[in-house]
Amino acid sequence: MAVKGTGGSALYDVIGTGYARVRRPDPRIARQIHQALGAAATVLNVGAGAGSYEPTDRHVIAVEPSTAMVRQRPPGSALALRATAEELPFADGRFEAAMALLTVHHWSDPTIGLAELRRVTRGPIVVLTFDHAWHADQWLVAEYLPSMVTLDAQMPGPSVIAEALGGALIEVLSVPHDCTDGFCHAWWRRPDAYLDPMVRASISGIARLPGPVVDEAMARLASDLANGRWHQTHQNLLEREEIDAGYRLVIAH
Numbered sequence: 001m002a003v004k005g006t007g008g009s010a011l012y013d014v015i016g017t018g019y020a021r022v023r024r025p026d027p028r029i030a031r032q033i034h035q036a037l038g039a040a041a042t043v044l045n046v047g048a049g050a051g052s053y054e055p056t057d058r059h060v061i062a063v064e065p066s067t068a069m070v071r072q073r074p075p076g077s078a079l080a081l082r083a084t085a086e087e088l089p090f091a092d093g094r095f096e097a098a099m100a101l102l103t104v105h106h107w108s109d110p111t112i113g114l115a116e117l118r119r120v121t122r123g124p125i126v127v128l129t130f131d132h133a134w135h136a137d138q139w140l141v142a143e144y145l146p147s148m149v150t151l152d153a154q155m156p157g158p159s160v161i162a163e164a165l166g167g168a169l170i171e172v173l174s175v176p177h178d179c180t181d182g183f184c185h186a187w188w189r190r191p192d193a194y195l196d197p198m199v200r201a202s203i204s205g206i207a208r209l210p211g212p213v214v215d216e217a218m219a220r221l222a223s224d225l226a227n228g229r230w231h232q233t234h235q236n237l238l239e240r241e242e243i244d245a246g247y248r249l250v251i252a253h
């Protein structure tokens with residue numbers, strides 16, 4: 001089955017400039033990803049961005065098409081090649097494992113990109129993605145930015161990615177309340193964070209929406225926070241340490 005994506009390295013040249021300041025890897029999430037990579041000594045990171053979650057105890061090669069993202073890779077991080085998932089410049093079976101984190105939905109052709117990952121990898125392929133239905137149920141989307149659902153509908157979900165990889169385990173990746181990595185639902189218990197334009201700029205699902213739609217939603221959120229309505233409605237969340245916000249690790253062997 002062909003898997004559709006939204007096409008997006010140019011997007012990251014525009015929205016990606018402050019990415020590394022907001023998207024700081026979370027150690028708990030890192031543990032789960034690194035465990036999924038197994039004992040692999042050579043790892044390919046596709047759509048690597050600023051290098052989040054690249055293991056430091058293995059030989060990593062990164063593939064990233066956006067210059068703005070490559071520039072944010074910390075000194076000493078793995079070699080990053082300017083290439084795309086759809087055309088990986090490597091021989092068959094070159095890597096023992098591969099990872100593709102929060103990137104597949106940006107590829108212009110995920111079917112080809114996932115086949116390329118399979119071609120160059122001998123062992124586990126670890127994809128971090130999200131389940132659209134869970135995503136749509138999160139308060140940020142359900143109550144403030146429902147137009148994100150339309151964009152999500154065009155993106156491949158976990159089971160579609162698993163099928164494209166020839167079968168995979170799908171694991172829940174829970175989001176701790178104090179997650180250091182500012183992806184879309186990372187701030188589920190810290191709603192004020194969404195009022196910060198820099199936080200929103202690092203969330204592609206928000207950055208893609210028309211400005212007036214986001215402005216209206218943020219004005220409403222600011223008002224609900226000021227008058228206590230948000231806290232009243234989400235009392236149950238304030239007691240939670242972590243939630244399943246729909247993030248999934250697809251692990252193919």
Ligand SMILES: C[S@@+](CC[C@H](N)C(=O)[O-])C[C@H]1O[C@@H](n2cnc3c(N)ncnc32)[C@H](O)[C@@H]1O
Nearest residue numbers: 008009012047048049052066084085101103106
């Ligand atoms: C949300 S960022 C994720 C970056 C990193 N994996 C992380 O988790 O922090 C998505 C990345 O996918 C990259 N990307 C977009 N289209 C791509 C393609 N066709 N092939 C490889 N990477 C692509 C973007 O440039 C961007 O750096």
